[in-house]
Amino acid sequence: MTIIRLVYAAALDLRTDEAYYWTWSKELQLCFLDHPPMIAWFIRLGTALFGDTNLGVRFAGILAMGATQLLLADIVRRATHNMRAVIIVVLLPEAALYYGLLMAKVAPDVAVIPFALAMIWALVRLAESDDGRWWLAAGLFGGLALLSKFTVVMLLPGVAAFLLVPAWRSRWLFSPYPWCGALIALAVFSPVLIWNVQHDWASFRFQFVRATAPHELSLRTLGDYIGLQFGQVGFVLLPVTLSALSFTAWRGYRTREPVAILLSTAVLVPFLYFLWKSFTLRIGDTWPMFMWPIGFAAVAINIVKLPQDGAPAWFVRSTVRWARIAVVSGIAMVVLIFLYYVAAPWNFLGRADPIGAEAGYQQVAARAEQELKSSGATWIATSDYRTYAMMRWFFRGRVPVIQINERARFIGFRDPGMNLIAGHAGLYVVREPDNAGPLLADTTAHREPLGRVERSWRGRVMDTYAFGRLTGWTPELAPPPDSPLYQWRWLAGEFDSAPRA
Missing domain, CATH: 3.40.1010 (Cobalt-precorrin-4 Transmethylase; domain 1)
Structure with a gap:
């Protein structure tokens, strides 16, 4: 599967957003209007190794996928001590289109996914060892995740529940470690804050206007959101993951078990938030992608925990069977889509094809x-x-x-x-x-x-x-902020009903 991603990365022309992020990599900026700077640094790494080529621009995504799988494997290993569960969690991302193939497509999410998962991993290590220094590591990785994409703040409810719901809340609230971890995250994120202070909070205002732009109620955008999740996570894997998260949440909040609380809340809260927003706003295809790998960890852990919870044997067997079906069918679909874009001569989707477009x-x-x-x-x-x-x-x-x-x-x-x-x-x-x-x-x-x-x-x-x-005209590179040539379209009132992430 890694070879497939490498071939895909090298063979397909860059998409427009990928080329846009590549232009960022040529600049030395603390932040950009659209996103924090991490994706530009990722691309700079790849092009330093392979030059300004398709593979060079996309190479960091290949590394990010490998790091994601290693982190998932260690989270599940520490939570279950079960090698079959580890194998399942390594295969689950391969069975999801976005991760199994499209992690080779460079986007800010490629950067945020491993850092967000590393923050979760550090908190799992904290729960395992009871060593408060893991709060510091969680703060470091959380800051790097924020330096990649702003939407990662939606993991904060999961971290807060992990801190406050278990019986240890009084001890950690009065410990310096969580607060020092938060300060580390803020320090790592400070380049974005500095840039925004210098430029009238431009990137924060840009994202705020996008999120709060007025739209009418639309079942179409709701359908788009749900359809995208099925398409990019998997028609079998998505319900398998949501089911596992529901059981994990029930187990975690019933027994106040920290890891179960963390994993379930970190996914279900942003999933439900995006679901709510999708009634009035088209959710970008990559916006929720930072959260699903955490859900994959819950799938593998849930398979091991169900018998311990006293679940009926038939239910446990059914859960394992559906996880296997998700892996096999998902990987087959990823391979077919890879072959369609790399080897096939046809255009089945016309102008609606996301790559052909x-x-x-x-x-x-x-x-x-x-x-x-x-x-x-x-x-x-x-x-x-x-x-x-x-x-x-x-x-x-x-x-x-x-x-x-x-x-x-x-x-x-x-x-x-x-x-x-x-x-x-x-x-x-x-x-x-x-x-x-x-x-x-x-x-x-x-x-x-x-x-x-x-x-x-x-x-x-x-x-x-x-x-x-x-x-007869020379364009002005730095027009005043009130100029129509300065403002981005969101601020100028041209609210796009189908914004791209």
Whole structure:
């Protein structure tokens, strides 16, 4: 399965968000508007080893998957002392599409998953050893998780329940170790705080606006959320995991057992929160992915604990059988999907295909190369971060690329080469129908249409892009915060009903 992930990582073109995070890895920033900086550092590690290649950008995800499995194995080993349970928990992530294959797709979740799980592992070690110093390790890993993605704060109810519900709460509340652990987490997270203090809390406001944007009640977004969980976790594995978490919660809160309380609360609370939010907001496909590996640990532990709880033999056998079915069917599905994207020539999903929808940008880049030569343009302008990222990825610094709007995304970025921009013609590359928008209306820019190109994948047109020659204007890299070219679309009131994570 690791070989499959390596082949997938090397063979498939980068998706737009992956290329966007790659552009971050070229900057030395304490934080970014969209996310904390850890994913940029992960990519920097991979590209230092393998260069600016598909595998280089994605390599850290391969390492993260291995670290996740090792942590799961040790959590279950310490909780059960049962090698069969350890084998099951190592195989369960392989049976889930997101982990078995898509951990090779770089995203902030690739960084947050091993650190979040390492925090849980440290707390399991604390429960096993009763050594308060493990609070310090938990604080370190918790801070690294926060440095990866903000949604990891949803694990705090699980940590709080682990601290307060068991009989040890008075001892730990009056111990310095938990509070020192919290201070360590805050210190590790401090680069993000420093950057936000310097930039008017931009990334916090960005995430807050996204989470609180007004939306109408929608059963469609609820269905999207549930469907995504079945698709990315597994049609068998998801109910198996939720069932195990329910039994683990019942066992933990009935007996006040710390590890059971920790595992169940750390998953069920964010799962139910996302379920509630999905009535009015489309939940991004990766948002809940940090929590499910913790649920996989609960599945393996539950198999061992059920007989100890006095569960009927038939029920125990059924639980084991369904876990095995989840592993076998899930791994088979992951392999089939891998073969579909790597080896098959067909497009069964049309424009709805999640990989195909972001493929084919080399066609846009090739046409842009031609237009640069024929029009005499020396730089490329775009109006969305996806096109910006893909143009930077394909041109690799040979031509300056500027996203002329949403400049808040690029706070602190290096000069892309203003000597090649100021006073020179630019090539405007924009997806239709955005080319008809009023973005340049209040500027001095003159746009001369140059043509169009279709972006296609496996014979299906995914998007059409328009090209234009820009003259008479130099984009402002750092416009004032009240400028429409500075604000991100969420703050400008353009609330997307289907935001991407």
